[in-house]
Amino acid sequence: MSDEPEAAGAATPPSVAVFRPADERIDDAAELLRSLGAAPVADPMLAVEPTGATPGDAPTVVLTSKTGVELAAEAGWEPGDAVLVAIGPATADAAREAGWTVDLVPDEYTSAGLVEALSGRVDGERVEVARSDHGSDVLLDGLREAGATVTETVLYRLTRPEDAGESAALAAAGDLDAAAFTSSLTVTHFLDAAEERGIREAAVDGLNDAVVGAIGPPTAETAAEHGIDVDVVPDDADFEALARAVAEAVGRD
Structure with missing residues (x-):
């Protein structure tokens, strides 16, 4: 029997909420995040x-x-x-x-x-x-x-899809590591979904303990107006750049 200690289990990948529309875009976004070492939380905020x-x-x-x-x-x-x-x-x-x-x-x-x-x-x-x-x-x-x-x-x-809001519940519970907002409207819909669940304040607090990415300055400004601290805004306003920037930032935490 080996005297070496048993190998530690693999680290749990960080959970990253993504808010693309509920079609191939949410699937592609989740696949990209998985390839970057994250565990995507696919929560379509747009229909x-x-x-x-x-x-x-x-x-x-x-x-x-x-x-x-x-x-x-x-x-x-x-x-x-x-x-x-x-x-x-x-x-x-x-x-x-x-x-x-x-x-x-x-x-x-x-x-x-x-x-x-x-x-x-x-x-x-x-x-x-x-x-x-x-x-x-x-x-x-x-x-x-x-x-x-x-x-x-x-x-x-x-x-906003009726069943949107899983990410808000996770954020409120402190179980969300990062979120990638792709438009001002995804920020608004996230907050509306949290409000309907009676967890808006807790969800915002949870986001502020996580890494928050915004696809561009207008989205970042909307988040800031609602008390959400934005940590990452990529140079290019496209989802791949946002996903990579968020994955990199959450990996450093």
């Missing part, structure tokens, strides 16, 4: 309700999500001769998969980044923004300040 609308006709069309691209493509919309602008690589990739040519992707994958990329190009032009019902006013206001005539089409509404 997509298509409106049936398609982007309006304009010389420049801005699409701000992969979901919007997919819904427009499913409805048979084509950009034609329009300058097609995608907010980031995931949106651009979805547009290319639909057979469309993407003319512009900003360096910063945010509403502010879109405004910066389009300023100087749209003065006196019509610009169509096609997105969800929770889009930031930063984009519309910024484009108008740049001299554009802006129209907006709501392609889908974002609601």
